[in-house]
Amino acid sequence: MLLMLGVGVRRSEAGMQRRALIMRTTSRSVAVVVLRGHDIVGVVMRGYVCAGVVGGDVVRESCLCVPSPVDLGISSCRLSLALRRQNAVWHPRKLRVATKYPNAVRVFLGYRESVAYVALRGGMEAALLIGAAEVVADIVDTGSTLAAHGLSEVRRMAPVTARIVLNACISRLRARAMRVLTDMLRLATAYL
Numbered sequence: 001m002l003l004m005l006g007v008g009v010r011r012s013e014a015g016m017q018r019r020a021l022i023m024r025t026t027s028r029s030v031a032v033v034v035l036r037g038h039d040i041v042g043v044v045m046r047g048y049v050c051a052g053v054v055g056g057d058v059v060r061e062s063c064l065c066v067p068s069p070v071d072l073g074i075s076s077c078r079l080s081l082a083l084r085r086q087n088a089v090w091h092p093r094k095l096r097v098a099t100k101y102p103n104a105v106r107v108f109l110g111y112r113e114s115v116a117y118v119a120l121r122g123g124m125e126a127a128l129l130i131g132a133a134e135v136v137a138d139i140v141d142t143g144s145t146l147a148a149h150g151l152s153e154v155r156r157m158a159p160v161t162a163r164i165v166l167n168a169c170i171s172r173l174r175a176r177a178m179r180v181l182t183d184m185l186r187l188a189t190a191y192l
């Protein structure tokens with residue numbers, strides 16, 4: 001929203017409605033769509049929207065080839081592996097990793113047969129506490145969530161920040177929207 005304000009685009013009155021998922025703006029060629037993080041890359045790649053703002057963790061996990069030229073440098077955290085500090089019970093054959101980022105973690109750990117993935121959508125720490133996994137792969141910021149569950153961060157796999165992702169063909173299809181977007185990208189890169 002700040003980037004939009006920087007290029008003179010504001011939410012219109014109609015865009016201020018409570019629980020609105022599509023916010024109209026003062027520019028006829030720009031609207032803001034509110035989507036779940038894990039849906040954004042696919043929606044941008046398919047060209048339903050020109051651009052998206054999304055965490056780098058989600059971009060990695062999508063494994064989709066979408067241009068991501070600007071790192072906004074905000075919402076910084078990291079994708080890490082964590083273990084129980086005490087009473088770890090190891091499964092004899094496979095190391096089970098509870099995560100909502102199985103694709104990204106597979107790349108970091110290599111495609112090893114000795115690692116199995118327990119795909120969860122949240123609350124990964126609970127998987128260790130109930131014996132469903134030995135390792136958690138999740139984003140960590142302050143570390144307080146891990147500490148609250150008696151877990152220790154054992155490996156930092158990747159830094160994460162919010163990024164702008166773009167549809168590769170949009171400049172040809174929606175020239176006016178692209179001009180606003182180009183101005184926003186210029187502004188973002190000038191101030192970051």
Ligand SMILES: Nc1ncnc2c1ncn2[C@@H]1O[C@H](COP(=O)(O)OP(=O)(O)OP(=O)(O)O)[C@@H](O)[C@H]1O
Pocket residue numbers: 036037038054055056057058075076077122139140141142160161162
């Ligand atoms: N503790 C945190 N510190 C910094 N950034 C975070 C933190 N938690 C999440 N993020 C960033 O914010 C993004 C959205 O996180 P959030 O937890 O709101 O969504 P989610 O729970 O992954 O998705 P959904 O709510 O759609 O299921 C993440 O992809 C990450 O990039």
Ligand SMILES: O=P(O)(O)OC[C@H]1O[C@H](OP(=O)(O)OP(=O)(O)O)[C@H](O)[C@@H]1O
Pocket residue numbers: 122123138139140141142143144145146
């Ligand atoms: O290191 P910390 O500062 O404690 O942050 C890490 C927590 O933040 C994220 O959860 P979020 O609050 O986004 O909720 P979620 O579990 O629904 O994704 C992540 O899944 C951790 O649980």
